[in-house]
Amino acid sequence: MDRSQKADAVAQLSEVFAQSGVVVVTRNLGLTVDQSTELRTKMREAGATYKVAKNRLAKLALKDTDYTGLDEFLTGPTALGYSEDPVAAAKAVVEFAKTTDKIEILGGSMGAQKLDEAGVRALASLPSLDELRGTIVGLVNAPATKVAQVVNAPAAKLARVFGAFGAKEAA
Numbered sequence: 003m004d005r006s007q008k009a010d011a012v013a014q015l016s017e018v019f020a021q022s023g024v025v026v027v028t029r030n031l032g033l034t035v036d037q038s039t040e041l042r043t044k045m046r047e048a049g050a051t052y053k054v055a056k057n058r059l060a061k062l063a064l065k066d067t068d069y070t071g072l073d074e075f076l077t078g079p080t081a082l083g084y085s086e087d088p089v090a091a092a093k094a095v096v097e098f099a100k101t102t103d104k105i106e107i108l109g110g111s112m113g114a115q116k117l118d119e120a121g122v123r124a125l126a127s128l129p130s131l132d133e134l135r136g137t138i139v140g141l142v143n144a145p146a147t148k149v150a151q152v153v154n155a156p157a158a159k160l161a162r163v164f165g166a167f168g169a170k171e172a173a
Contacts, residue, residue, distance in 0.1 A: 008059060015055060015063030023088040026095050026110035026122055027075040030054075033104045041098050041105070048094040048130075050085035071116035075108040087131045088112055096126035 003011070019025065033041070045052040057076040064070050085091040092110065099105050110117045110125075117125065129137070 011055070011059050012063045015060055016067065018051075018053075018082075018084055019063060019067040019069050021086060022069075022084040022091075023086045024084065024091050024110060024112045024125070025069055025072060026083040026091050027072055027108045028081050028083060028095060028099075029106040029108055030079045030081055031104045031106055033102075037102060037104060041095075044098055045083060045085075045091065045094045048085070048090045049087055050083055050091035050094050052081060052083045052091075052095075054081045068114040069111045071114075072109070072111050075110075080108065083110075089125060089128050089130045092122050092126040093130060096123055 030038075042052050057078075057080060060076050060080075060082065061073045064073055083091040083095045095105075095107060099107055107119045107122050109119055110122045112125065
């Protein structure tokens, strides 16, 4: 890489750190190409990104961001998982780490809040943003459904009474 490519890489990483809700740092312990492709696919499906970045460039990009605490994790063969959703990247990395021992979760950060491995695993156990939205919609929708049932119940009872009188007179 020449200087301009390095400057571009640092600028891209700075933009990533500015827009991300969470960043997870992992250590690759001999992932095969197939495993790496599988991880990237799972991350993409979860709405996250997984990227191998040079540690020195990542440390430069961390300056003047909320993620400055991550620089201690950036030693050796590391990679960054990040997403705007505060749970998506952590959930995808933890799920993949359960299937193989070739990846180690070092830690991460959610804004200025630095997380160790246990913190990343705890974050992954939380429901995602889409799951929370679904729960809220369900909670809002349930009372409306009950109100509609209560309003329609007297009319249904009247219809059954009139139907019974009609059947009685016809007989």
